[in-house]
Amino acid sequence: MPEILRDPSFDSTLDVLREGYPFLLNRSSRFDSDIFQIRLMGMKAICLHGPEAAQLFYDPTHFIRTGAVPRRVQTTLMGLDAIQTRDNGEHRCRKEMFMSLMGEESRQRLLQLLAAQWQHYAQRWEQQKRVVLFKEVQEILCRATCTWAGVPLPEDEVRTRVRDFGAMVDGFGGVGPRHWRGKQARSRGEKWMRNVVRAIRAGELHPQEGTAAHTVAWHREPDGELFDVQMAAIELLNATRPIVAIATYITFAAMALHEYPPYRQMLRSQTEDYAELFVQEVRRYFPFTPFLGAIVRNDFMWHGFEFPKGTLVLLDVYGTNRDERWWQDPEVFWPDRFRQWQENAFDFIPQGGGDFLTGHRCAGEWITIDVLKQAVQFLNDGLTYNVPPQDLRYDLTRMPTLPASGFVLTDVRPTGNAMPRIIPRPSEAVTSTGCPFHHG
Protein backbone atom coordinates (compact mmCIF):
# COMPACT_ATOMS: atom_id res chain seq x y z
CA MET A 1 0.00 0.00 0.00
CA PRO A 2 1.55 3.40 -0.96
CA GLU A 3 2.26 5.78 1.94
CA ILE A 4 0.94 9.34 1.78
CA LEU A 5 3.93 11.72 1.51
CA ARG A 6 4.56 13.57 4.76
CA ASP A 7 5.68 17.15 5.08
CA PRO A 8 8.96 16.89 7.02
CA SER A 9 7.96 19.79 9.29
CA PHE A 10 6.87 18.51 12.72
CA ASP A 11 3.89 20.88 12.76
CA SER A 12 2.88 23.23 9.92
CA THR A 13 0.68 25.66 11.85
CA LEU A 14 3.29 28.44 11.77
CA ASP A 15 4.08 27.76 8.10
CA VAL A 16 0.39 28.25 7.25
CA LEU A 17 0.53 31.67 8.94
CA ARG A 18 3.88 32.50 7.29
CA GLU A 19 2.96 31.38 3.76
CA GLY A 20 -0.79 32.11 3.75
CA TYR A 21 -2.84 31.30 0.68
CA PRO A 22 -0.18 29.39 -1.30
CA PHE A 23 0.76 27.12 1.63
CA LEU A 24 -0.89 23.97 0.20
CA LEU A 25 -0.05 24.81 -3.42
CA ASN A 26 3.61 25.25 -2.45
CA ARG A 27 3.66 21.75 -0.97
CA SER A 28 1.74 19.98 -3.70
CA SER A 29 4.19 21.51 -6.21
CA ARG A 30 7.18 20.59 -4.06
CA PHE A 31 6.03 16.98 -3.58
CA ASP A 32 4.62 16.82 -7.12
CA SER A 33 1.54 15.20 -5.63
CA ASP A 34 -2.17 15.93 -5.24
CA ILE A 35 -2.12 14.25 -1.85
CA PHE A 36 0.22 14.68 1.09
CA GLN A 37 0.09 14.81 4.84
CA ILE A 38 0.86 17.54 7.36
CA ARG A 39 0.30 18.17 11.05
CA LEU A 40 -1.84 21.17 11.89
CA MET A 41 -2.26 22.32 15.50
CA GLY A 42 -0.83 18.94 16.47
CA MET A 43 -3.37 17.02 14.38
CA LYS A 44 -2.68 14.84 11.37
CA ALA A 45 -4.30 16.27 8.22
CA ILE A 46 -4.43 14.75 4.73
CA CYS A 47 -4.21 17.53 2.14
CA LEU A 48 -5.87 17.31 -1.26
CA HIS A 49 -5.20 19.44 -4.32
CA GLY A 50 -6.68 19.58 -7.83
CA PRO A 51 -9.99 18.68 -9.51
CA GLU A 52 -9.82 14.92 -9.07
CA ALA A 53 -9.15 15.29 -5.36
CA ALA A 54 -11.89 17.95 -5.13
CA GLN A 55 -14.33 15.43 -6.57
CA LEU A 56 -13.37 13.05 -3.78
CA PHE A 57 -13.68 15.80 -1.14
CA TYR A 58 -17.22 16.56 -2.28
CA ASP A 59 -18.38 12.95 -2.05
CA PRO A 60 -20.62 13.03 1.04
CA THR A 61 -20.45 9.26 1.37
CA HIS A 62 -16.79 9.67 2.40
CA PHE A 63 -16.79 12.88 4.45
CA ILE A 64 -18.69 14.72 7.13
CA ARG A 65 -18.31 18.32 8.31
CA THR A 66 -19.17 17.95 11.99
CA GLY A 67 -15.92 18.58 13.83
CA ALA A 68 -14.08 19.91 10.77
CA VAL A 69 -14.41 23.65 11.33
CA PRO A 70 -12.23 25.01 14.15
CA ARG A 71 -14.12 26.78 16.91
CA ARG A 72 -12.21 30.00 16.24
CA VAL A 73 -13.66 30.09 12.70
CA GLN A 74 -17.16 29.27 13.93
CA THR A 75 -17.09 31.98 16.60
CA THR A 76 -16.19 34.66 14.04
CA LEU A 77 -17.21 33.72 10.52
CA MET A 78 -20.22 31.43 10.52
CA GLY A 79 -21.55 30.85 14.04
CA LEU A 80 -21.63 27.73 16.21
CA ASP A 81 -23.34 24.67 14.72
CA ALA A 82 -24.30 26.48 11.52
CA ILE A 83 -25.12 24.78 8.21
CA GLN A 84 -21.42 24.61 7.29
CA THR A 85 -20.92 22.08 10.10
CA ARG A 86 -24.07 19.95 9.63
CA ASP A 87 -24.39 16.62 7.85
CA ASN A 88 -26.93 14.25 6.32
CA GLY A 89 -30.66 15.12 6.58
CA GLU A 90 -30.09 18.06 8.89
CA HIS A 91 -27.74 19.66 6.39
CA ARG A 92 -29.95 18.92 3.46
CA CYS A 93 -33.01 20.42 5.08
CA ARG A 94 -31.16 23.65 5.89
CA LYS A 95 -29.59 23.73 2.47
CA GLU A 96 -32.96 23.67 0.80
CA MET A 97 -33.97 26.56 3.00
CA PHE A 98 -30.94 28.55 1.79
CA MET A 99 -31.37 27.56 -1.84
CA SER A 100 -35.03 28.63 -1.75
CA LEU A 101 -33.68 32.20 -1.32
CA MET A 102 -31.53 31.96 -4.42
CA GLY A 103 -34.15 31.77 -7.18
CA GLU A 104 -34.04 34.14 -10.14
CA GLU A 105 -36.82 36.39 -8.88
CA SER A 106 -35.18 36.78 -5.50
CA ARG A 107 -31.83 37.62 -7.07
CA GLN A 108 -33.49 40.07 -9.46
CA ARG A 109 -35.00 41.82 -6.46
CA LEU A 110 -31.59 42.12 -4.82
CA LEU A 111 -30.11 43.52 -8.04
CA GLN A 112 -32.85 46.15 -8.22
CA LEU A 113 -32.25 47.22 -4.63
CA LEU A 114 -28.54 47.36 -5.33
CA ALA A 115 -29.01 49.40 -8.51
CA ALA A 116 -30.80 52.09 -6.49
CA GLN A 117 -28.00 52.10 -3.90
CA TRP A 118 -25.22 52.32 -6.51
CA GLN A 119 -26.92 55.34 -8.08
CA HIS A 120 -27.50 57.00 -4.74
CA TYR A 121 -23.91 56.52 -3.64
CA ALA A 122 -22.57 57.69 -7.00
CA GLN A 123 -24.32 61.04 -6.44
CA ARG A 124 -22.71 61.30 -3.01
CA TRP A 125 -19.27 60.41 -4.32
CA GLU A 126 -19.46 63.32 -6.74
CA GLN A 127 -19.32 65.62 -3.69
CA GLN A 128 -16.45 63.75 -2.02
CA LYS A 129 -12.74 64.37 -2.50
CA ARG A 130 -11.84 60.74 -2.22
CA VAL A 131 -13.78 57.53 -1.97
CA VAL A 132 -12.47 54.30 -0.43
CA LEU A 133 -14.36 51.87 -2.63
CA PHE A 134 -14.22 48.83 -0.31
CA LYS A 135 -15.83 50.70 2.58
CA GLU A 136 -18.49 52.33 0.45
CA VAL A 137 -19.39 49.10 -1.31
CA GLN A 138 -19.77 47.32 2.04
CA GLU A 139 -22.35 49.97 2.93
CA ILE A 140 -24.15 49.65 -0.41
CA LEU A 141 -24.32 45.90 0.00
CA CYS A 142 -25.39 46.05 3.64
CA ARG A 143 -28.29 48.42 2.96
CA ALA A 144 -29.60 46.48 -0.03
CA THR A 145 -29.11 43.13 1.70
CA CYS A 146 -31.08 44.07 4.80
CA THR A 147 -34.00 45.33 2.71
CA TRP A 148 -33.81 42.20 0.52
CA ALA A 149 -33.72 39.97 3.60
CA GLY A 150 -36.60 41.73 5.39
CA VAL A 151 -34.31 42.79 8.24
CA PRO A 152 -34.95 46.35 9.48
CA LEU A 153 -31.85 48.54 9.45
CA PRO A 154 -32.35 51.88 11.22
CA GLU A 155 -30.16 54.63 9.79
CA ASP A 156 -28.28 55.13 13.07
CA GLU A 157 -27.25 51.45 13.06
CA VAL A 158 -25.86 51.28 9.52
CA ARG A 159 -22.25 52.03 10.49
CA THR A 160 -22.19 49.42 13.28
CA ARG A 161 -23.80 46.71 11.17
CA VAL A 162 -21.48 47.32 8.23
CA ARG A 163 -18.47 47.24 10.50
CA ASP A 164 -19.66 44.08 12.23
CA PHE A 165 -20.43 42.20 9.00
CA GLY A 166 -16.91 43.08 7.85
CA ALA A 167 -15.25 42.14 11.14
CA MET A 168 -16.87 38.68 11.23
CA VAL A 169 -15.30 37.88 7.87
CA ASP A 170 -12.01 39.60 8.66
CA GLY A 171 -11.72 37.72 11.95
CA PHE A 172 -11.64 34.17 10.56
CA GLY A 173 -7.95 34.05 9.75
CA GLY A 174 -6.83 36.54 12.39
CA VAL A 175 -5.16 36.14 15.71
CA GLY A 176 -5.20 38.51 18.69
CA PRO A 177 -7.21 41.72 18.27
CA ARG A 178 -8.51 40.85 14.80
CA HIS A 179 -9.97 37.58 16.04
CA TRP A 180 -11.36 39.26 19.12
CA ARG A 181 -13.03 42.00 17.02
CA GLY A 182 -14.59 39.27 14.89
CA LYS A 183 -16.00 37.55 17.97
CA GLN A 184 -17.42 40.76 19.40
CA ALA A 185 -18.97 41.60 16.05
CA ARG A 186 -20.56 38.17 15.91
CA SER A 187 -22.09 38.51 19.40
CA ARG A 188 -23.61 41.88 18.46
CA GLY A 189 -24.80 40.50 15.11
CA GLU A 190 -26.40 37.44 16.69
CA LYS A 191 -28.17 39.59 19.28
CA TRP A 192 -29.51 41.81 16.51
CA MET A 193 -30.83 38.83 14.54
CA ARG A 194 -32.27 37.13 17.64
CA ASN A 195 -34.39 40.25 18.17
CA VAL A 196 -35.50 40.17 14.53
CA VAL A 197 -36.52 36.50 14.80
CA ARG A 198 -38.36 37.07 18.09
CA ALA A 199 -40.23 40.04 16.63
CA ILE A 200 -41.30 38.01 13.59
CA ARG A 201 -42.51 35.12 15.71
CA ALA A 202 -44.35 37.50 18.06
CA GLY A 203 -46.14 39.04 15.07
CA GLU A 204 -44.48 42.43 15.59
CA LEU A 205 -42.51 42.31 12.36
CA HIS A 206 -43.92 41.11 9.03
CA PRO A 207 -41.26 40.50 6.42
CA GLN A 208 -42.61 39.32 3.09
CA GLU A 209 -42.88 35.61 2.53
CA GLY A 210 -39.84 34.38 0.63
CA THR A 211 -37.46 36.84 2.27
CA ALA A 212 -34.55 35.46 4.27
CA ALA A 213 -35.97 36.76 7.57
CA HIS A 214 -39.38 35.16 7.01
CA THR A 215 -37.93 31.91 5.68
CA VAL A 216 -35.42 31.43 8.47
CA ALA A 217 -37.79 32.48 11.26
CA TRP A 218 -40.37 29.89 10.19
CA HIS A 219 -38.05 27.12 9.00
CA ARG A 220 -38.47 23.73 10.64
CA GLU A 221 -35.67 21.24 11.21
CA PRO A 222 -36.16 17.56 10.26
CA ASP A 223 -37.61 16.87 13.73
CA GLY A 224 -40.43 19.29 12.89
CA GLU A 225 -39.30 21.94 15.36
CA LEU A 226 -38.62 25.58 14.58
CA PHE A 227 -34.99 26.60 14.96
CA ASP A 228 -34.26 27.82 18.45
CA VAL A 229 -33.91 31.59 18.35
CA GLN A 230 -30.12 31.51 18.53
CA MET A 231 -29.81 29.06 15.62
CA ALA A 232 -32.23 31.12 13.55
CA ALA A 233 -30.13 34.22 14.27
CA ILE A 234 -26.98 32.40 13.15
CA GLU A 235 -28.53 31.21 9.89
CA LEU A 236 -30.07 34.62 9.20
CA LEU A 237 -26.59 36.06 9.50
CA ASN A 238 -25.39 33.31 7.14
CA ALA A 239 -27.89 34.52 4.56
CA THR A 240 -26.85 38.17 4.87
CA ARG A 241 -23.23 38.56 6.02
CA PRO A 242 -21.73 36.86 2.93
CA ILE A 243 -23.53 39.24 0.57
CA VAL A 244 -21.68 42.12 2.26
CA ALA A 245 -18.47 40.12 1.84
CA ILE A 246 -18.83 40.39 -1.95
CA ALA A 247 -17.30 43.87 -1.39
CA THR A 248 -13.93 42.11 -1.37
CA TYR A 249 -14.41 40.68 -4.86
CA ILE A 250 -15.83 44.00 -6.10
CA THR A 251 -12.71 45.78 -4.84
CA PHE A 252 -10.48 43.25 -6.60
CA ALA A 253 -12.61 43.62 -9.74
CA ALA A 254 -12.15 47.42 -9.65
CA MET A 255 -8.42 46.85 -9.34
CA ALA A 256 -8.47 44.49 -12.32
CA LEU A 257 -10.36 47.10 -14.41
CA HIS A 258 -7.66 49.59 -13.48
CA GLU A 259 -4.69 47.31 -14.08
CA TYR A 260 -5.94 45.72 -17.30
CA PRO A 261 -7.65 48.58 -19.17
CA PRO A 262 -8.15 46.70 -22.48
CA TYR A 263 -10.87 44.68 -20.80
CA ARG A 264 -12.90 47.83 -20.26
CA GLN A 265 -13.65 47.97 -23.97
CA MET A 266 -14.44 44.25 -24.08
CA LEU A 267 -16.98 44.80 -21.30
CA ARG A 268 -18.83 47.23 -23.56
CA SER A 269 -19.30 44.53 -26.19
CA GLN A 270 -22.89 44.24 -27.36
CA THR A 271 -22.37 40.79 -28.80
CA GLU A 272 -21.30 38.77 -25.80
CA ASP A 273 -21.67 38.74 -22.03
CA TYR A 274 -18.04 39.61 -21.37
CA ALA A 275 -18.87 40.54 -17.77
CA GLU A 276 -19.53 36.86 -17.13
CA LEU A 277 -16.00 35.92 -18.27
CA PHE A 278 -14.50 38.85 -16.37
CA VAL A 279 -16.10 38.07 -13.01
CA GLN A 280 -15.33 34.37 -13.27
CA GLU A 281 -11.68 35.31 -13.74
CA VAL A 282 -11.91 37.68 -10.75
CA ARG A 283 -13.15 34.76 -8.64
CA ARG A 284 -10.43 32.44 -9.97
CA TYR A 285 -7.52 34.83 -9.81
CA PHE A 286 -8.00 36.76 -6.58
CA PRO A 287 -7.73 34.99 -3.21
CA PHE A 288 -10.59 34.65 -0.77
CA THR A 289 -11.07 31.15 0.69
CA PRO A 290 -7.70 29.45 1.25
CA PHE A 291 -8.78 25.87 1.99
CA LEU A 292 -11.67 23.85 3.39
CA GLY A 293 -11.83 21.04 5.93
CA ALA A 294 -13.82 17.80 6.29
CA ILE A 295 -13.57 14.65 8.40
CA VAL A 296 -13.36 11.09 7.02
CA ARG A 297 -16.75 9.44 7.66
CA ASN A 298 -15.56 5.80 7.51
CA ASP A 299 -12.27 4.13 6.54
CA PHE A 300 -11.80 4.05 2.76
CA MET A 301 -9.08 3.78 0.12
CA TRP A 302 -8.44 6.19 -2.75
CA HIS A 303 -5.81 5.36 -5.39
CA GLY A 304 -4.38 2.92 -2.89
CA PHE A 305 -4.05 5.56 -0.14
CA GLU A 306 -5.68 4.91 3.18
CA PHE A 307 -8.13 7.43 4.65
CA PRO A 308 -8.79 6.37 8.26
CA LYS A 309 -12.12 7.30 9.87
CA GLY A 310 -11.97 10.56 11.82
CA THR A 311 -8.97 12.03 9.94
CA LEU A 312 -9.03 15.74 9.08
CA VAL A 313 -8.81 16.34 5.33
CA LEU A 314 -8.05 19.75 3.77
CA LEU A 315 -8.95 20.78 0.24
CA ASP A 316 -6.72 23.35 -1.45
CA VAL A 317 -9.22 25.91 -2.81
CA TYR A 318 -6.72 28.62 -3.74
CA GLY A 319 -4.29 26.21 -5.39
CA THR A 320 -6.91 24.20 -7.30
CA ASN A 321 -8.01 27.42 -9.05
CA ARG A 322 -4.38 27.88 -10.06
CA ASP A 323 -3.48 24.37 -11.08
CA GLU A 324 -1.45 24.73 -14.25
CA ARG A 325 -2.60 21.35 -15.53
CA TRP A 326 -6.09 22.87 -15.89
CA TRP A 327 -5.44 26.58 -16.10
CA GLN A 328 -2.95 27.78 -18.70
CA ASP A 329 -0.66 30.48 -17.24
CA PRO A 330 -2.64 30.58 -14.00
CA GLU A 331 -0.73 33.65 -12.78
CA VAL A 332 -2.06 35.70 -15.68
CA PHE A 333 -5.38 37.56 -15.34
CA TRP A 334 -7.11 36.51 -18.54
CA PRO A 335 -10.94 36.38 -18.56
CA ASP A 336 -11.07 34.91 -22.09
CA ARG A 337 -9.92 31.57 -20.67
CA PHE A 338 -13.50 31.08 -19.49
CA ARG A 339 -14.70 30.92 -23.13
CA GLN A 340 -13.25 27.43 -23.31
CA TRP A 341 -14.18 26.40 -19.81
CA GLN A 342 -16.50 23.40 -19.77
CA GLU A 343 -18.57 24.13 -16.64
CA ASN A 344 -17.11 21.65 -14.22
CA ALA A 345 -17.98 21.40 -10.53
CA PHE A 346 -14.45 20.53 -9.41
CA ASP A 347 -11.74 22.44 -11.34
CA PHE A 348 -12.97 25.93 -10.41
CA ILE A 349 -13.94 26.06 -6.74
CA PRO A 350 -13.65 29.61 -5.33
CA GLN A 351 -16.90 28.99 -3.43
CA GLY A 352 -16.56 25.25 -3.08
CA GLY A 353 -17.57 22.58 -5.59
CA GLY A 354 -19.82 19.62 -6.20
CA ASP A 355 -23.57 19.57 -5.76
CA PHE A 356 -25.44 22.40 -4.02
CA LEU A 357 -27.96 20.29 -2.17
CA THR A 358 -26.14 17.14 -1.19
CA GLY A 359 -22.87 18.95 -0.53
CA HIS A 360 -21.62 22.15 1.03
CA ARG A 361 -21.02 24.17 -2.12
CA CYS A 362 -21.71 27.85 -1.42
CA ALA A 363 -25.42 28.63 -1.45
CA GLY A 364 -24.71 32.18 -2.60
CA GLU A 365 -22.60 31.49 -5.67
CA TRP A 366 -25.20 32.76 -8.17
CA ILE A 367 -25.85 35.87 -6.09
CA THR A 368 -22.12 36.51 -5.99
CA ILE A 369 -21.81 36.27 -9.77
CA ASP A 370 -24.89 38.44 -10.46
CA VAL A 371 -23.85 41.11 -7.94
CA LEU A 372 -20.29 41.18 -9.24
CA LYS A 373 -21.43 41.52 -12.84
CA GLN A 374 -23.64 44.46 -11.95
CA ALA A 375 -20.83 46.12 -10.01
CA VAL A 376 -18.27 45.64 -12.77
CA GLN A 377 -20.63 47.04 -15.42
CA PHE A 378 -21.50 50.02 -13.22
CA LEU A 379 -17.87 50.81 -12.41
CA ASN A 380 -17.03 50.54 -16.10
CA ASP A 381 -19.97 52.36 -17.61
CA GLY A 382 -21.87 54.22 -14.91
CA LEU A 383 -18.97 56.24 -13.51
CA THR A 384 -15.85 58.09 -14.49
CA TYR A 385 -13.11 58.46 -11.90
CA ASN A 386 -9.40 58.77 -11.33
CA VAL A 387 -7.27 56.26 -9.48
CA PRO A 388 -4.60 58.29 -7.63
CA PRO A 389 -1.26 56.73 -6.65
CA GLN A 390 -1.90 54.31 -3.77
CA ASP A 391 -0.78 50.99 -2.38
CA LEU A 392 -2.70 48.32 -4.28
CA ARG A 393 -0.62 45.40 -3.07
CA TYR A 394 -2.44 42.61 -1.30
CA ASP A 395 -0.75 40.41 1.22
CA LEU A 396 -1.07 36.68 0.53
CA THR A 397 -0.11 35.87 4.11
CA ARG A 398 -3.18 37.70 5.40
CA MET A 399 -6.45 35.74 5.25
CA PRO A 400 -8.73 37.25 4.06
CA THR A 401 -6.74 39.76 2.06
CA LEU A 402 -7.54 42.99 0.21
CA PRO A 403 -5.63 45.71 -1.71
CA ALA A 404 -3.96 47.73 1.08
CA SER A 405 -5.58 51.05 0.13
CA GLY A 406 -9.10 49.58 -0.15
CA PHE A 407 -9.03 51.07 -3.69
CA VAL A 408 -9.26 54.85 -3.59
CA LEU A 409 -11.12 56.82 -6.27
CA THR A 410 -11.06 60.58 -6.83
CA ASP A 411 -13.04 62.91 -9.14
CA VAL A 412 -15.95 60.50 -9.32
CA ARG A 413 -18.68 61.51 -11.77
CA PRO A 414 -21.78 59.50 -12.64
CA THR A 415 -22.05 59.22 -16.43
CA GLY A 416 -25.85 59.17 -16.38
CA ASN A 417 -25.83 55.95 -18.43
CA ALA A 418 -28.66 53.59 -17.63
CA MET A 419 -27.96 51.05 -14.90
CA PRO A 420 -26.67 47.80 -16.40
CA ARG A 421 -29.40 45.21 -16.76
CA ILE A 422 -28.13 41.94 -15.37
CA ILE A 423 -30.11 38.87 -16.16
CA PRO A 424 -29.72 36.50 -13.21
CA ARG A 425 -28.13 33.25 -14.26
CA PRO A 426 -30.66 30.46 -14.44
CA SER A 427 -30.86 28.49 -11.22
CA GLU A 428 -30.24 24.85 -11.79
CA ALA A 429 -32.70 22.28 -10.47
CA VAL A 430 -32.01 22.47 -6.77
CA THR A 431 -35.41 22.63 -5.24
CA SER A 432 -36.38 19.03 -4.66
CA THR A 433 -35.21 17.45 -1.45
CA GLY A 434 -36.30 14.89 1.02
CA CYS A 435 -37.08 17.44 3.73
CA PRO A 436 -40.79 17.27 4.51
CA PHE A 437 -40.70 20.10 7.02
CA HIS A 438 -39.31 22.76 4.75
CA HIS A 439 -40.95 26.12 5.53
CA GLY A 440 -43.09 24.63 8.23
Ligand code: HEM
Ligand atom coordinates in the same frame (compact mmCIF):
# COMPACT_ATOMS: atom_id res chain seq x y z
C1 HEM B 1 -17.78 36.70 -1.35
C2 HEM B 1 -18.33 35.73 -1.95
C3 HEM B 1 -18.41 34.38 -1.34
C4 HEM B 1 -17.41 33.48 -1.13
C5 HEM B 1 -15.94 33.63 -1.46
C6 HEM B 1 -18.01 32.31 -0.54
C7 HEM B 1 -17.34 31.16 -0.24
C8 HEM B 1 -17.93 30.04 0.31
C9 HEM B 1 -17.26 28.81 0.58
C10 HEM B 1 -15.81 28.51 0.25
C11 HEM B 1 -18.14 27.99 1.16
C12 HEM B 1 -17.87 26.59 1.75
C13 HEM B 1 -18.00 25.49 0.75
C14 HEM B 1 -17.75 24.17 1.42
O1 HEM B 1 -17.74 24.09 2.65
O2 HEM B 1 -17.55 23.17 0.73
C15 HEM B 1 -19.38 28.69 1.29
C16 HEM B 1 -20.51 28.17 1.88
C17 HEM B 1 -21.66 28.87 2.08
N1 HEM B 1 -21.94 30.13 1.58
FE1 HEM B 1 -20.70 31.29 0.51
N2 HEM B 1 -19.34 32.55 -0.37
C18 HEM B 1 -19.64 33.79 -0.85
C19 HEM B 1 -20.87 34.37 -0.93
C20 HEM B 1 -22.01 33.86 -0.35
C21 HEM B 1 -23.30 34.48 -0.41
C22 HEM B 1 -23.60 35.75 -1.19
C23 HEM B 1 -24.14 33.71 0.36
C24 HEM B 1 -25.61 33.89 0.69
C25 HEM B 1 -26.34 34.89 0.36
C26 HEM B 1 -23.38 32.61 0.86
C27 HEM B 1 -23.87 31.63 1.68
C28 HEM B 1 -23.20 30.46 1.98
C29 HEM B 1 -23.77 29.39 2.77
C30 HEM B 1 -25.14 29.36 3.41
C31 HEM B 1 -22.80 28.38 2.82
C32 HEM B 1 -22.91 27.04 3.54
C33 HEM B 1 -23.28 25.96 2.53
C34 HEM B 1 -23.32 24.57 3.11
O3 HEM B 1 -22.67 24.33 4.12
O4 HEM B 1 -24.02 23.73 2.53
N3 HEM B 1 -22.10 32.72 0.41
N4 HEM B 1 -19.25 29.94 0.75
